[in-house]
Amino acid sequence: SQTIHQWPATLVQPVGSPLSLECTVEGTSNPNLYWYRQAAGRGLQLLFYSVGIGQISSEVPQNLSASRPQDRQFILSSKKLLLSDSGFYLCAWQHSNYGYTFGSGTRLTVV
Amino acid sequence: DQQVKQNSPSLSVQEGRISILNCDYTNSMFDYFLWYKKYPAEGPTFLISISSIKDKNEDGRFTVFLNKSAKHLSLHIVPSQPGDSAVYFCAAKGRNTPLVFGKGTRLSVIA
Numbered sequence: 001s002q003t004i005h006q007w008p009a010t011l012v013q014p015v016g017s018p019l020s021l022e023c024t025v026e027g028t029s030n031p032n033l034y035w036y037r038q039a040a041g042r043g044l045q046l047l048f049y050s051v052g053i054g055q056i057s058s059e060v061p062q063n064l065s066a067s068r069p070q071d072r073q074f075i076l077s078s079k080k081l082l083l084s085d086s087g088f089y090l091c092a093w094q095h096s097n098y099g100y101t102f103g104s105g106t107r108l109t110v111v
Numbered sequence: 112d113q114q115v116k117q118n119s120p121s122l123s124v125q126e127g128r129i130s131i132l133n134c135d136y137t138n139s140m141f142d143y144f145l146w147y148k149k150y151p152a153e154g155p156t157f158l159i160s161i162s163s164i165k166d167k168n169e170d171g172r173f174t175v176f177l178n179k180s181a182k183h184l185s186l187h188i189v190p191s192q193p194g195d196s197a198v199y200f201c202a203a204k205g206r207n208t209p210l211v212f213g214k215g216t217r218l219s220v221i222a
Contacts, residue, residue, distance in 0.1 A: 006154075034209060043117075043214030044155070044200055059209070090154050098143040098204050102154030 002027035006091045006103030013110055019064075019078040021106050023091030026072065032094035033074040035066055036102075039087040050074060086110045114138045115203050117213035126222045130188040134201030134213055137182065141203040145210070146175060146186045149198045158199070159186070191220045 006023045013019060025031050035047040046059045048066035056066050063082050067075045074091060091103040116135045124130045136144075142163040147155035161168040161175045161184065168175050174187045188195055201213040 009152075036212070041214070044202075044212035046209050046211070049209050088152075092154075097206075098145065098160065098210075099157065100210055102147075102156070105152065105154050107152060 002093075002095060002101070004091060004093055004101055004103045006106060008106060009104065010107045011109070013081050013108065015083055015110055016080050019076070019081050019085070019108070021076040021089055021091075021108075023074045023076075023103055024072055025093045028072070028093070028095070030071060033068065034092040034094070034100065035074065035076050036090045036092060037087045038090065038105075042087075044090070048076070081110045083110050113213075114141075114211050115201055115213040117201050117216050119216050120214070121217040121219070123219045123221060124191045126193060126220055127190045130186075130191045130195065130218055130220070132186040132188075132199050132201070132216050132218065134184045134186075135182055136184075136203050138203070138205065138211075139182070140205040140208075141211075142206060143204045144175070144177060144184050145202045145204070146173075147200045147202060147212075149200060149215070155200055188218075191218075193220050193222050196220045 003026045032051050034049045036044045049057050050068040064078050089106045092100040114137050145160040146158040148158045149155040159170050159173045159175050161177050166177050177184045196219050198215045198217050200215045202210045204210045
């Protein structure tokens with residue numbers, strides 16, 4: 001069966017520090033992968049998506065970047081975190097034409 | 112520009128009564144609509160969906176209604192149970208485009 005793993009579950013980082021969040025999918029190949037962020041009052045905002053290795057589409061210009069070094073690995077990064085980067089980050093994979101399954105999320109607090 | 116709108120940030124309903132959550136969209140290219148349920152510190156989980164060729168889809172206590180001419184959909188939960196208390200996200204998708212989410216509605220079912 002297919003599963004999605006996301007870590008860490010919680011993270012507290014100082015302003016200006018780097019960030020790396022990892023997401024991996026098991027049991028499928030060449031999935032479409034997505035990074036969303038839930039910030040206060042903003043709902044679920046799409047940040048990046050990828051339809052294959054090395055292919056990244058950015059939806060919102062910001063302080064973050066994404067990479068897909070392997071077929072089932074999707075990484076969200078930042079070189080220098082801002083206070084406004086705080087939020088709940090969710091990775092998802094698309095398992096059908098319209099169905100997404102989400103990971104358990106990472107709560108990032110920038111202090 | 113918000114393509115999917117959930118104008119009620121919160122809703123309180125008594126146990127056993129009907130909960131009605133509303134969602135409006137602006138993009139006429141959307142052809143599939145989904146509702147996700149989210150508990151704190153967890154990823155959203157799929158609840159129910161509807162294709163644009165239908166106007167109703169029912170699954171147990173959950174029914175989704177779609178009014179294409181009004182670009183409006185609603186989720187009915189009946190009877191509401193305390194375990195239904197969560198944030199509900201409306202989402203919409205066109206072919207080959209990512210899921211777009213609303214800001215969510217926090218449902219509280221009071222015993």
